[in-house]
Amino acid sequence: MGLANLSATLLEISFIAYLIATAFFGGAVKGAKSEASYKKNRWGSIAIIITIIGFLTHVGYFIARWMAGGHAPVSNMFEFTTAFGMMLVGAFILIYFLYRTPSLGLFALPIAILIIAYASMFPKEVTPLIPALQSHWLTIHVITAALGESILAISAVAGLIYLMKNIDMTKKSKQRFWIEFVMFVIVIVIGFVLSSSAFKLAGYEAAFDYVDKNDKPASIVYNYPPLFGMNESVAKSPDTMKPWVNLPAILNGKVLTTFVWSLFVGSILYLLLRLLFRRSIAAVVQPLVRKANSQLMDEIGYRSVLIGFPVFTLGALIFAMIWAHEAWSRFWGWDPKEVWALITWLFYAAFLHLRLSRGWEGKKSAWLAVIGFIIIMFNLIFVNFILAGLHSYAK
């Protein structure tokens, strides 16, 4: 058990390191008097060193857990998402040394922190591999795909910075609305982490028996007070809240309950923030990007798609097909996860064509990068929980 505990501790250290590094990147952006100087700013140097330390402990977590479990720690939702966060930080470090941009760190790290926090809401125990996953392709396919996705995610971070800087927050516009919506979604994710942690700390559990969509009996445990019950659910635990309504079998009451709670807590948080600042969140964040160079952010956004796209193709499509052929006897089966990997790939292919041939640069390109990240997250979260297919080991 020593290694498993060690890996958990290392992950905590990384989490804290990223938090501290974010603060230092903030200092680098804020502290620099002349913009030209902030590249060599001492705050920035300290920030990147702390980031690297955090990244190394994160890699340490990964290796220790690998040794403890006997397989690459990418086999369930917690492990995959944590690894994705790790690679996001790795990709950021790479881009940082190419372009020396503290502003990027100020946004990439909080997103990585949020991803790790999100990951740790899922069961963290080391799970043995079911037969379908017992293959070296698990390691190869998942790690390459996650790496590609994390590099693509950097382009969304750069896009976000570009948009923050170039959207006029003083005038009402569609773009101002949507950038604020992106902020709102981020606050909702924080709402999920907060509410989930709170109920977990309180040890809340409500168990139910229900009938699944194939008319088979099943049971489920809620970690939130149940708002929506499963199909024909019957409570097993006494003294828990009675669901408002039982949903039909095709809808998952547990997922919807979690979603509504997160939305509820997130919205309250959002309203509090709005009351506190008396401005939109985007307007509050905007001063942090003043020193970012738009042309450079556009370039980073494009470059990271160029770097990430081949990696993603290799990991999420080619390796995936080879493994699917080995494990399921067909290289392509139109399983929802496969289809969404293809959709992600087609989307970035469209991005590249629009940019190369139709000159979509600047805001258009930045929005596309943000949408690309949303598709990746959709595939990670939504497809796993709603469109369950062969890939839903994560549940």
Added chain:
Amino acid sequence: MSKIKCQCGHENPFGTILCEACGRPLTEEAEKSQVVDMRYEGSARRSQTYNKSIVDKVWNFFSSVKVGVSIIIAVLATSAIGTIFPQKLYAPVSSVNATDAEYLAYYEKTYHIFGTLYYKLGFYDMYNSWWFKVLIGMLGTSIIIASIDRVVPLYKSLKKQRTKRHASFMKRQRIFGEGKALDSEATLDKAEAALKEMKYNVKKEDGAILAEKNRFSRWGPYVNHTGLIIFLFGVLLRGIPGFYVDETMWIREGELRNITGAPGYFIKSNDFILETYTKDEANAVYGEALDRNGPIVKNFQTDVTLFKEKEGSLPGSEDLEYVKDYSIVVNKPLKFDGYNVFQMDYRLSELKSMKMQLIEKSSGNSYGEFTIDLDDPKGTYELNDGAKVELLEYYADYDGIKDGEPVSKSPIPNNPAFIFKMSTPDKPEGEKSFVAIQQTLETEENAYKVKFVSADTRDISGFTIRKDKTLYILLLGGIIFMIGVIQGSYWNHRRIWIQKGADQQLLVAAHTNKNWFSLKKELDKLNDAAKLPEYVDRQDKETKEEPEEGAES
């Protein structure tokens, strides 16, 4: 069509925007522009030149990137629709050869009105629908035509480009600088040395330098498109018989069967094994997961022996020759002669045989036991003292009595039931009895009964048999795609032009197909070494006003 003769003397194909040789703008539009559009080098593309015949129109339609991206988005959007509800393939419909009505019933029952709609619109099997195939076909056509439309003129104009460009070309580049040099000849020499240092191919003639690197990256898109076309071609081939076998079969432990889809090959199942993880296994770290989830399967395995029909033997003669023993495990299919046999499914504990005994009800005395082989139920079982049991009827999957007759819903022994005729010395005419699991029916009170003693079971393995000759074509397409996409993404085609103008004036211009930041870094290095005139990036509006991050270095 006539050629366009440029002032420099070069003859350009009709439709050229920038002279292939010197770069002079040849159209009014190009002449007016501040920064000239350098995509495809301003070469004459068929799609931009002709628009008369129907062929032109089709060509122009498919060569448009706008159309191409629209097709991509259409494939993307329709693919997404197909994931809303399970596809036909994954729909848990009971029988393998389910009828359309059964599918409709499933979607209707599970997803109500949305399911009906999903079915009626054909989304339940949309990846096989004609319109989805048409979309993919259009995508393929677009890839081919758009690539040819661009790669040929691009290749020609990059080949024909002259070292010395016209000043009007230089001035219309995104990166441009001009200024006086003290000694322009010496500056050019220094620049040449510095450029060579940075691994540029440098051509120098007539007071002009053309430095170029990584031109091959311009071919990346066309290489990766070739890969995609090969891939799509491979997918197309699967429709041809013989290229592709996809079958399933079930086999019971102990059974020898010919392999579905692989004529001449036979397989015998020796054992099916299902293992779950136990807590005291080496890896105690799994304990927590096992507590939470319950048992987790560790292994599905069928131990098999592969046989082949002896050469020259008559088909169906079952004169077999041993090939090999193998354990088929998930992720480790049995491979032979281009076929793969995959462990896909299983059923545990199917009844194989049932042991019964005949007893006298009053005394409980037994006349002995007999075993019914459910695969091959025999007519009569002889017992001790001249007693015998005759099996009159056998229902493998007894499903109640309909119209006064017992019925079986399938030939699989899920719920066997029998009608026996029991003959004993004192009842030689025999008594009839209907026996099912935990149930005995008698027409009139019998003195004897057949009692269940024990049963033997066996497991069944479900295999998928595949042969796919197209795999290597698909793999080749994938490899070529990867080469092309890497070639195009990880290298950039850069060019720097330097030339002498009138009275010690020096002109500098630069172009890259992407990653301008790195190009500028190289230009800065060049300027340090050779003291060239300062350049301007006409697209970066911010660096001029306020130096920002990344600006210096």
